Amino acid sequence: xxxxxxxxxxxxxxxxxxxxxxxxxxxxxxxxxxxxxxxxxxxxxxxxxxxxxxxxxxxxxxxxxxxxxxxxxxxxxxxxxxxxxxxxxxxxxxxxxxxxxxxxxxxxxxxxxxxxxxxxxxxxxxxxxxxxxxxxxxxxxxxxxxxxxxxxxxxxxxxxxxxxxxxxxxxxxxxxxxxxxxxxxxxxxxxxxxxxxxxxxxxxxxxxxxxxxxxxxxxxxxxxxxxxxxxxxxxxxxxxxxxxxxxxxxxxxxxxxxxxx
Numbered sequence: 001x002x003x004x005x006x007x008x009x010x011x012x013x014x015x016x017x018x019x020x021x022x023x024x025x026x027x028x029x030x031x032x033x034x035x036x037x038x039x040x041x042x043x044x045x046x047x048x049x050x051x052x053x054x055x056x057x058x059x060x061x062x063x064x065x066x067x068x069x070x071x072x073x074x075x076x077x078x079x080x081x082x083x084x085x086x087x088x089x090x091x092x093x094x095x096x097x098x099x100x101x102x103x104x105x106x107x108x109x110x111x112x113x114x115x116x117x118x119x120x121x122x123x124x125x126x127x128x129x130x131x132x133x134x135x136x137x138x139x140x141x142x143x144x145x146x147x148x149x150x151x152x153x154x155x156x157x158x159x160x161x162x163x164x165x166x167x168x169x170x171x172x173x174x175x176x177x178x179x180x181x182x183x184x185x186x187x188x189x190x191x192x193x194x195x196x197x198x199x200x201x202x203x204x205x206x207x208x209x210x211x212x213x214x215x216x217x218x219x220x221x222x223x224x225x226x227x228x229x230x231x232x233x234x235x236x237x238x239x240x241x242x243x244x245x246x247x248x249x250x251x252x253x254x255x256x257x258x259x260x261x
Contacts, residue, residue: 042068042078048101050114054089054259056082056102057115059146061126073122076150078104081232082119088248089255092185107132112139117258120148121228124155126162133165140167140218141209145258147251148219150226152198163207163219171211172221175204181217184257186249193250194243196229216261220254227251 044066048055061074068075079102086099105112108131112118118139120126128136140146151159163170175181175191182188193202202225209215230239230247 040069042075044068044075044104045079045101047103047105047111048098050111054095054097054117054255055115056086056097057112057118058082058102058104059112059118059120060104060106061128061132073125074120076121077228077232078102080235081228084234085228085231085248085251089252092252093256095255095259107136107139109135113142113144116143116145117255118144118146119228120146121150122155123148123159123162124151126158128162128165130165133162136166145217145254145261146219147222147254147258149222149228152224156223159221167207167218169211170207172205172207173213175206179204179206181206181220181253181257182250184253184260186253188249188253193225193227193246194230194239196226196233196239198224198226217257220257222250 044064058078059074062072065072068078070076082102083100086097086102089095089097090099103111103115105115105118107128112135136146148159160172163172177188177191182191191202191204192200195202203223205221205223206217207219207221209218227247227250230244231251233239234241234244234248
């Protein structure tokens with residue numbers, strides 16, 4: 001993408017940071033006072049009814065307790081992560097996404113098929129019923145695109161076991177910087193991306209339709225990294241804006257790719 005788009009991302013992110021910093025400080029009782037409210041329990045907000053606009057969909061696995069917390073890995077970074085990301089996407093694209101309202105669905109919810117992009121967090125603890133596995137398979141084969149984020153070395157075994165229940169024939173490919181997904185909107189220069197807390201390197205993998213790299217990516221896998229952590233905390237000043245920019249660039253590229261393939 002052009003330098004103008006990159007510059008606009010930096011400006012938008014700076015605005016997000018400035019606009020949110022005071023509110024976050026108040027919630028936490030000031031900076032340096034621990035993680036406070038955003039790391040405590042967060043009530044799950046009602047899903048927004050389908051209206052054709054792009055909506056961020058986070059997938060829940062396990063029981064519905066009615067709240068998000070660090071103890072429920074699928075909910076990490078909710079809702080600030082997706083809200084900040086949707087504000088960035090709204091400013092940079094013509095998708096006109098919902099920016100405050102986000103949805104949480106399960107893989108066996110028929111509503112999922114209304115939404116072309118789904119986000120799965122912390123698959124190290126991911127479990128599914130047989131019905132959920134079958135539904136996810138149908139979703140992916142009918143054109144759905146899943147982003148998997150926020151997991152690291154010790155979690156790979158569980159993720160692989162679960163995804164093989166969905167797509168038993170799948171091959172998982174390592175991606176390099178030449179892959180089209182890294183050039184779908186922004187020109188990603190390197191995959192040596194900033195890490196929020198994971199030791200490098202970040203590893204990017206994918207599952208293709210029909211195991212054919214000339215076809216579309218069905219599952220985009222951010223392994224040994226956590227780009228949504230940057231989304232969540234980008235309004236706090238805890239990390240340099242340039243680092244958050246890189247996480248947003250990846251997210252924007254994923255959504256644009258998912259919507260165009």
